[in-house]
Amino acid sequence: MKNVKIGGVPEHFNLAWYLTLKNGEYKNNGINLRWQDFPDGTGAMCKALRNKDIDIAIILTEGIIKDIIDGNPSKIVQTFVQTPLNWGVHVASHSSFQNVDDLKGKKAAISRYGSGSHLMAYINAENNNWDLNKDLNFEVIKDLEGAISGLTNGTADYFLWEKFTTKPIVDKGIFRNIGNCPSPWPCFVIAVREEFIDNNLDELKTILNIINRTTSEFKDIPNIDKTIANRYEQNLEDVREWLSITEWSQDLIDEQTILYAQNELYNLNIIPEIVDYEKLTFKVY
Known part of the structure; x- marks a missing residue:
């Protein structure tokens, strides 16, 4: 075997x-x-x-x-x-962010550097004509549970993750989905x-x-x-x-x-x- x-x-x-x-x-x-x-x-x-x-x-x-x-x-x-992959752009349900433009210059939660959540944050920034050097900041949160904690306590502002995986979290009122960022491949x-x-x-x-x-x-x-x-x-x-x-x-x-x-x-x-x-x-x- x-x-x-x-x-x-x-x-x-x-x-x-x-x-x-x-x-x-x-x-x-x-x-x-x-x-x-x-x-x-x-x-x-x-x-x-x-x-x-x-x-x-x-x-x-x-x-x-x-x-x-x-x-x-x-x-x-x-x-x-x-x-x-349909990446949802998520924020804490209690946050003041209403659309993706509000996230310019804010802190993205990422599982780790080199991860999909990290790389797609760049794609999202490019799609919205942000300055990639000035308008992107990161907070490493390891996984989905870390993202829930990070967005809830404010150590990070938004999180990109596959939207159907996070849908139950949105339905529970923990996250809000304020945009989508499909991978271009x-x-x-x-x-x-x-x-x-x-x-x-x-x-x-x-x-x-x-x-x-x-x-x-x-x-x-x-x-x-x-x-x-x-x-x-x-x-x-x-x-x-x-x-x-x-x-x-x-x-x-x-x-x-x-x-x-x-x-x-x-x-x-x-x-x-x-x-x-x-x-x-x-x-x-």
Whole structure:
């Protein structure tokens, strides 16, 4: 039995992994796939890949591109979720902020530097024509629970996070959503340590075949909307809306999309250079 460690955020996007693990599909193929939740997101997963704590990560596109360029010895082997991520712009319910313009120069809560919440704060600032040097300030809050504390006690002013994940917090009157900032590219990719690819390509192909079979049929699973709503404590109508706008992928992210993402990150001074497609990706098939 080959031991393989994989990580991702504990959100509805990754339910397909839970289902295939629960069904024992990897063990039936001689693979002991062990899932680890990363509630603090992309930055923590990048660190885990570097430290060999995990072999595979289901990770935000922009975050892993940045970290590979910064020296993470990993490669993107596939797009996982093809559609953009709908980042909600959140403030504390009791705050005086009414729209995104009110947040100019205020402090953004981020899970960590290099995380999606950090990088998308730049995208949000660019979308609103802010001065990236003067109008962005950050407070590291680690995870969603940290964001709730930070916004409630005023150590941070706003927080970007996937809007369906935070919808229950909005419904409870803890956050208010005052805007949206969709990522301008497919949101989640599958990244794998290069050493693992070199030594375990057959196992990687098996893992991808299993998960791709499930994601290609995901929306047809009986009562999948109710399963998601119950497991992630979400409103059924919100889940149905999310399912209607979300598409999974079974293909490697294309060169044009990688170049577009790099150009955006470079123009925002988030990455120091634009690198070749082959430096960031590995074609499994």
